[in-house]
Amino acid sequence: MSDFIWKKSGQGDGPGEAVMQFLAGEDVVLDRQLIGFDIRASQAHVNGLAQVGILDEDEARQLVDGLDGIAAALQAGDLVLDETFEDCHSALEAWLTERLGPLLGGKVHTGRSRNDQVAVALRLYMKDRLDALSALCVDTASVLLARARDEGHLPMPGYTHLQRAMPSSAGLWLAGHAEAFIDNAQLAALTRDWLDASPLGTASGFGVNLPLARDAVAEALGFGRLVVNPQYAQNARGKVELQALGALGAATADLRRLAWDLSLFTTSEFDFVRLPDGWCTGSSIMPNKRNPDVVELLRAAHGTVAGARTELESVLGLPSGYQRDLQATKPPLLRAFEAGLQALALLPELLAAFEWNPDAMQAAISPEMFATDLSVDMAREGMPFRDAYREVGSRLGQVKAEDAVQSLENRVSPGACGALELDRLAARLDHLAKK
Amino acid sequence: MSDFIWKKSGQGDGPGEAVMQFLAGEDVVLDRQLIGFDIRASQAHVNGLAQVGILDEDEARQLVDGLDGIAAALQAGDLVLDETFEDCHSALEAWLTERLGPLLGGKVHTGRSRNDQVAVALRLYMKDRLDALSALCVDTASVLLARARDEGHLPMPGYTHLQRAMPSSAGLWLAGHAEAFIDNAQLAALTRDWLDASPLGTASGFGVNLPLARDAVAEALGFGRLVVNPQYAQNARGKVELQALGALGAATADLRRLAWDLSLFTTSEFDFVRLPDGWCTGSSIMPNKRNPDVVELLRAAHGTVAGARTELESVLGLPSGYQRDLQATKPPLLRAFEAGLQALALLPELLAAFEWNPDAMQAAISPEMFATDLSVDMAREGMPFRDAYREVGSRLGQVKAEDAVQSLENRVSPGACGALELDRLAARLDHLAKK
């Protein structure tokens, strides 16, 4: 590892090798996901310094161009962020200094600290990932609504307690999951807006003795407002990450439920759904197996998000101010978004690809499942519902199967099989998609 | 325990006593917190049934009045929700039937299931508790901002890594925690709006064969929109609770940090803060002790919220549709809000009551803490910051203490000690307080 910017010449040997490896952790590798945001923020910072006269126009332009050059070199593979650096932040300063000389390179860090530099890059990253999350939720809901329009009428048994309850429809199932992902898209958007505040210009947690143009810098970076207080800019670390993971976890938890349904429906016993070959695997010992591994791993994906939340929670029991523990909030955040979004990204295609087995679905609608509709019919005619419930319950064996399609059409309470209200859901979805 | 509404006469012995106790759990006792919301929702449901002609006007009025009577009787202690009932939902139907006779009492449950009845009561409860959370966060931030205005100028050492870093001020500390609770108030409000949707009228998860006036009922209850899909009304159980706890947990985690600061600042070694006697306790063996127990229990309060989240998460790995496991989401939700809000409610008074020890704070500002401001001064004069940093670092022993008050006034980057921007924070707070 190269020298550290904070290394003092007279300070003795500095940290030993094992200690340095421990300190570095996976930071530099993870920072490959952050360095693009750091470059953008550094450019805005430099322009802000010019605005208040700390840099002249020419210095600022050279630094901005230098950062562009670094971005291009990273893109082209001419520069690589590796273990020779402590993190992406010190790499940037080192590369700039190498390219522009120490006189200019040594000026980029004026008025900022790695503390606010990390914080702003992470906020930009989270906004970006929450946008991606929202978009995936919108895509997922769109596929589900489209199928609900096409196949919504297919009768399907409805379950509570995993016991056959009432006749239901593929449409109810599809629209139900669609509404879940509409809520998830909205949550991602709300969370993004809630954390859309720039900590840049708060330095190490106490500000600096310069009249930084914080508002202009924030606006240039597309932030909606400032994290005003420098202490809070540090104290908020982990806190905003937890909410970002909360929004991600809402989506992966719904993914888990959807995957559970598909896992159940692809058993030989239920047999309501068939997955295309591309979504199945075999066994190393059993020649007869055709396993829904993808669905099972989708079901498991929420674990990474839940684990990351706990990991984050675990390091936050601290007094105010930056402490190195806060650096440990980065790996779980990045790990969870990578795993969670990768899983969610498969969902639209999977949901478009699976096939219903209408015969098996129809065959599983047994006569006693019409009992509730019958009781309600009697209640509509004036019998107290509790009496109708008891009377139908006392002669369950005589309840006759009805035409399921007709029966579902009669289920007209808003949202039910006979009135799915897909337009209402679609309108909410459109509203979110446009944001 | 009394009879169950679902009990069939010919069904044999039914659940045994130990099984029934296990099934009941703490449900009925917890339901004391929910029954008020259930009564309101039942009245709206009854009016909705009248609107679509299932009940006539007179029946609806009698049922609504009957529910008012039950509410009054509960208030007066003439009715008690205890273990003789399965839960508050069956208690309501039983009491109504007792008061109005089986002909009328037996009609209240027409077109609904306990599934949507529970869900709507819980949504109303969460909206109410999130409003309370938001209000407590607003109160907390107000006290902090008021003190920041009054005592903001007091010099105080600033720490990173718990090491002395730069001169800071009581104002920076107070305003930093204030901004945290402004964010928390906003998060509570956003979360409340996100879950502000009525599941009433979705019955057991499949709707009913009645043209229920779901929108009108939702509006009467003050909901912003419907949970449209009946399946999602059940699948959302636990999901919305987790987000509600997420908002609560953001506040209790900030409470933890604030309590940590106070715990540290009341040590003999720091000695920056003195708590009034009313906030301290003694020891059973050590006559000399004066312990900040309250502060420590406030620090611990987040644990109940974090534990409740895990408890909730743990039961949600299920396929779609209502399953009894979902009933296990109720205890952790209620427990966490009770404990979390009780702790947060102490905060405004505590924050108004503690006293600073300005002498100790001033004494802890040692000369080398002015090194950063000095380096920035040199950078402003044109020296590359990195050079200034190195030069000052090489002669740290010669850095002279400056007048702290003057030094803090020079810290003029927005949000820093010389420009706390309390008005900006107050404006955001006012905006939230008015919502």
Next chain:
Amino acid sequence: MSDFIWKKSGQGDGPGEAVMQFLAGEDVVLDRQLIGFDIRASQAHVNGLAQVGILDEDEARQLVDGLDGIAAALQAGDLVLDETFEDCHSALEAWLTERLGPLLGGKVHTGRSRNDQVAVALRLYMKDRLDALSALCVDTASVLLARARDEGHLPMPGYTHLQRAMPSSAGLWLAGHAEAFIDNAQLAALTRDWLDASPLGTASGFGVNLPLARDAVAEALGFGRLVVNPQYAQNARGKVELQALGALGAATADLRRLAWDLSLFTTSEFDFVRLPDGWCTGSSIMPNKRNPDVVELLRAAHGTVAGARTELESVLGLPSGYQRDLQATKPPLLRAFEAGLQALALLPELLAAFEWNPDAMQAAISPEMFATDLSVDMAREGMPFRDAYREVGSRLGQVKAEDAVQSLENRVSPGACGALELDRLAARLDHLAKK
């Protein structure tokens, strides 16, 4: 609330009412589960004081008898531990002083602190609950092994990925769950032994200037060794509780899996298992429902244990020494053991009561499930297994159903259907049952 033992006369008003309620929490009510252990430990402490000459024989006898009297009065309901006390520890001293006068009552606390008093009561409690846990696991495994002996031969489809895999047997399923609970019983016993150390005599975390007979006191209480170091006696709080919950959680997680199997097997689609009426409930709206609520709540029971672990974890990020936060470790511990053991206690009866549906089990064994046995047969004859696997896989449609009973008998690898090794499991169980 009554006066506090640490209350100083000249100390002003002391904590206000809201603060006191917050401080008390649910402590006193929870302490009803601990006071018996506290009485035992207090008696041992008193005898220890006599042994080193701090009390004379007569004083010790009076105190021990006084504590016996209190235990009897609590049992009879003549004394009640309620909110008039801070906790069970101060209640004991108050009651003793009331009964024996301040001269003698004031001596019981010589040489100890509430810190070690709480710690020893909790260790005794955990040992007791882990013994109960171990016994319940032994009972559960016994019922399962007994059924495996009686019905082990019943053919049953075996699943991986919830897909039909190979013919299996009720015996394999029953013995598999039995072995799980044997492991759980052993884990409970190991954990009990690991924490079987007495903290009594470490006072507030620094010991006392008295030559306490700690070893003798520990032996009198049935402890295997001392927590030697007074600081560790406090630092271990929460740590040992987490391991106790770890043992409990292993059992409740296995309970969850078992309940999941029963939930799946009682669906109409699988239909392998029938639960007696006493284990089922109905619906408030659907007259036709017969729901396995008990099984679902058993599946959910693990949540309370998992949540309690998180709650405990959350308060332990502290420096050394007693801090009031540690008191917050008590509620989750007691709550989790109460809920977890209540659920586990239903298991032996449930497992004895459910009935298999052999016809449905047999019918679900489809021909292609014999493919693996066939491949292995070919490999035994000398064909490379991978070739046999491919060959059988290429003509799956031609694999013929065999006699399942015969096929299972041929599955002779130790532990498999043809060699369940129930005696080996029973021997391990007997060994644990005798401990």
Next chain:
Amino acid sequence: MSDFIWKKSGQGDGPGEAVMQFLAGEDVVLDRQLIGFDIRASQAHVNGLAQVGILDEDEARQLVDGLDGIAAALQAGDLVLDETFEDCHSALEAWLTERLGPLLGGKVHTGRSRNDQVAVALRLYMKDRLDALSALCVDTASVLLARARDEGHLPMPGYTHLQRAMPSSAGLWLAGHAEAFIDNAQLAALTRDWLDASPLGTASGFGVNLPLARDAVAEALGFGRLVVNPQYAQNARGKVELQALGALGAATADLRRLAWDLSLFTTSEFDFVRLPDGWCTGSSIMPNKRNPDVVELLRAAHGTVAGARTELESVLGLPSGYQRDLQATKPPLLRAFEAGLQALALLPELLAAFEWNPDAMQAAISPEMFATDLSVDMAREGMPFRDAYREVGSRLGQVKAEDAVQSLENRVSPGACGALELDRLAARLDHLAKK
């Protein structure tokens, strides 16, 4: 990625590229930590097949030698486990087949499944890591005990509630942490023994129709017993991992507390401890900083373990039998042991290297801290302790400082400063070290 062993020729296109990447996850890279254990287990399996006549002696020898060759080639870098393989298990079979031809290579998988192959490799891995954990705990405790012998007499203030409580000593602090790590070493050993059971020979969860020599194979691999039941061999996945992480987490939680102490003691305000330069870092903006980053990251290390537990917990809510979700238990296990052991490995050196500041420690012992000893002295003379406590409490200002060293020597209750009982702790440590 290369072909899959389960790939059928007539099966269409198989999984798409995005799906395959999702399926593969980080499996192959993680498997670099497992492949050595897989090789050992495969050799034992092959020998077992020879023992029951499925392979002849020559075949077995060739396969064992082939596996040795693969191990050597991996060691030398001639073979690399990379993304061209699905996992280490299929890589082994592919390499063997390449080296020995399909006739022989195709025989290694006879009588086993990847399910038991993974399970046995993971058990071997966990035993190995728990041994390493135990050894690190022993080392840590040894260093602490050695310093307790040398510097145990140094007076140091003792804290409860972070408030000055009673005079204490460096010895009490050192021995307290030592006893914690002795408990941790024992827990690691107990957990290792509890999970020391071989699942090899249970195939995919149903055993096979071969009389496998499971006991002999287990013995050859050093296992203490079998996982008898094939279903349990799969159901135990995640369960044993959680207990292994429970043992690791006990150690990292104690590490967190120790690091918290050092973080507090290295503040300017406490100033009890100085860390050598090699353990400190600087700041990017503040020239004056000397930060205990290592100590802070050690404090944070527990988070990875806690997060891994949650991640594991999250995927285990499943019915019986292998499901692909279980594969998701591998990453958190490996990640947590890697991070946890790396952190713990720094501890012995750190604990040997830090220096006490005896002057600051002595100066922080204020007179009122002698009040408790004084009260106990009075109680020893016959005054009821509660009276002595009150009397001393009423004249706290007059309590005189005593000679701290003498006072500590009088603290003679076993384990206290005057009777640290280091020999007793050392004896327990020796016993564990020898295991």
